[in-house]
Amino acid sequence: MKVFISYSHKDEALARQVVMFLENAGLNAWYDKREIMPGDNWAEKVAEGLKECDAMVVLLSPDALESDHVRWDISYALGEKAYSRRLVTVLVGDPQEFSKDGFPWILRRLKVVPLPERDNNEDGLRQIAQALKEVA
Numbered sequence: 680m681k682v683f684i685s686y687s688h689k690d691e692a693l694a695r696q697v698v699m700f701l702e703n704a705g706l707n708a709w710y711d712k713r714e715i716m717p718g719d720n721w722a723e724k725v726a727e728g729l730k731e732c733d734a735m736v737v738l739l740s741p742d743a744l745e746s747d748h749v750r751w752d753i754s755y756a757l758g759e760k761a762y763s764r765r766l767v768t769v770l771v772g773d774p775q776e777f778s779k780d781g782f783p784w785i786l787r788r789l790k791v792v793p794l795p796e797r798d799n800n801e802d803g804l805r806q807i808a809q810a811l812k813e814v815a
Contacts, residue, residue: 680815681707683732685752687743690771693794694738697769697804701736704808729755734765734811738794739786741776750783757785767810769794769803 682701686694691712698708709728715721725748735756743749756762769792770777792810794803 680734680811681709681732682811683709683728683735683752683756684711684738685735685743685749685756686738687740687746687749689742690738690740693771693800696800697736697738697807700801700804701808701811704812706808706811725752729759733761734767734814735762736767736769736807736811738769738771739777739782740771741778743771744777744782753783753786765811765814767792767807769807772796 684694684698694710695712698710701708709732711725711728714728715724729752735752737743737749737753737756739749753766756766766789768786768789771794773795774793790810792803792806794800
C-alpha cells in the first residue's frame, strides 16, 4: 500500500516522523520532500502522487486547517473511490486549539487518531500504521 502524506509545511518535522514510522512498519509513503525535485512542476507531481496512492494520512493541525493545499488533498481523497475508508485523519495537538468553524464537518465523522504532542508519539504513530494495515 502506498500512502500519501498531507500536512502543513509548518508540521514538516512531524511528517518526517510519520513517514519513517510507516516505512519501518512496512508501508510505502509518498512524501513530497522526496518526490518533488527542484524544477519539477509541483502541482503536477502532487496530482501524480495522489493518483498513485491507495490511502492518505492527513496531519491536521491548526496550521493545516488553514492550508488550501491540505484542504485540496482532503477533497480529493473524499471524492476518490480508491481512498474509500482509507483516509486516516490525525489530530495534531490539543483539541482545544482547533476552531469548530475551521474544522471540516466531514472529518468529524471519520475515525481520528489523536497526537496530543508533537514529540513522543509512538502510540499514536502505531495507531496510524494499524489503521492503514486494517484497510489494506
